[in-house]
Amino acid sequence: MTTLFDPITVGSLALPNRIVMAPLTRNRAPRAVPTAMTATYYRQRASAGLLITEATAISHQGQGYADVPGLYAPEQIAGWKQVTRAVHEAGGRIVVQLWHVGRVSHNDLQPGGGAPVAPSAIRANTKTVLIRDGVPTFVETSQPRALELAELPGIVDDYRRAALAAVEAGFDGVEIHAANGYLIDQFLKTGSNQRTDAYGGAIANRARLLVEVTRAVVEAIGGARTGIRLSPVTPANDVVDSDPQPLFDHVMRQLAPLGLAYVHVIEGATGGPREIPERPFDFAAMRASYRADGGKGAWMVNNGYDLALAQQALDEGADLVAFGKAFIANPDLVARLRQGGPFNTPDRATFYGGGEHGYTDYPALSA
Numbered sequence: 001m002t003t004l005f006d007p008i009t010v011g012s013l014a015l016p017n018r019i020v021m022a023p024l025t026r027n028r029a030p031r032a033v034p035t036a037m038t039a040t041y042y043r044q045r046a047s048a049g050l051l052i053t054e055a056t057a058i059s060h061q062g063q064g065y066a067d068v069p070g071l072y073a074p075e076q077i078a079g080w081k082q083v084t085r086a087v088h089e090a091g092g093r094i095v096v097q098l099w100h101v102g103r104v105s106h107n108d109l110q111p112g113g114g115a116p117v118a119p120s121a122i123r124a125n126t127k128t129v130l131i132r133d134g135v136p137t138f139v140e141t142s143q144p145r146a147l148e149l150a151e152l153p154g155i156v157d158d159y160r161r162a163a164l165a166a167v168e169a170g171f172d173g174v175e176i177h178a179a180n181g182y183l184i185d186q187f188l189k190t191g192s193n194q195r196t197d198a199y200g201g202a203i204a205n206r207a208r209l210l211v212e213v214t215r216a217v218v219e220a221i222g223g224a225r226t227g228i229r230l231s232p233v234t235p236a237n238d239v240v241d242s243d244p245q246p247l248f249d250h251v252m253r254q255l256a257p258l259g260l261a262y263v264h265v266i267e268g269a270t271g272g273p274r275e276i277p278e279r280p281f282d283f284a285a286m287r288a289s290y291r292a293d294g295g296k297g298a299w300m301v302n303n304g305y306d307l308a309l310a311q312q313a314l315d316e317g318a319d320l321v322a323f324g325k326a327f328i329a330n331p332d333l334v335a336r337l338r339q340g341g342p343f344n345t346p347d348r349a350t351f352y353g354g355g356e357h358g359y360t361d362y363p364a365l366s367a
């Protein structure tokens, strides 16, 4: 029987266990630059089999929240270098999540105060966070503009450049954020994509940006250092697809030959219920179509896992399990899972924004 505590090779990485720190937005990078505090936070969690960073903007246009980090300017790369060094010194492995928010942004966060970009000019009924008078404040996202066809190669190139910047910053790889209603997911799904060109309409068209981005990143840094995150049915950020099963079947067939390190799937509603009655989806069938087409990457599952549910997932063929909130509150989550607890309780009030409190001051067992 395989357990969470058994090692596994994922692409170019040898992981000592199958426990992954999920990407977690923390809004503690002023001017989009990670700090020494960021390095401490990830170093404390380095016993994870794999750390996935918080979502990190590939361009200024790709940014949608106050104080989230980027990976497109020299000072950002320098900031991340201290993080990767700290994690590696502590014996860990870390990949960076590459993010373009698309329409989930606000004019105040965009270059020149312009409109956020999207597949189609359809506003997301969701909120983002700005800092107003020094206070994190939820605001409605702005009305986006539809991307011109001629702009799309530039966006693919931003992903490629960010992947190269990730290697320069010392990351062990990247995760393409194609989930949770951000740009790539907006292109995938019918509710946010009403284009009539080669990037809209048929499934193959809506998946085109995802496939082009993934191929570009793989070409730049290799499939063995590339993962991708998908969320077929999450309602996060107001995206919905009219028929997700064949859509993600197609995506799996496209990804299977690319030699990815892993596929990371959010089952159900991100950070919420695993079952969504009005959005049924067969995740086992999704994995089966990836494997049937020769996909060899590790299968990473996420959403509401505890030890028992994680063991069940491994028994049913998952390779890795990502934990989110539990990792916020338990820097030594691996040790705590191994001995069956106890677990610190995450404090929602300090998830987004702030300083050391709720970030680097959760105690480890040995403390």
Ligand code: 8OZ
Pocket (backbone or CB within 6 Å): 025, 055, 065, 179, 180, 236, 270
């Ligand atoms: C919570 C708050 C802001 C952003 C995601 C990057 O859902 C996020 C995110 C989560 O993928």
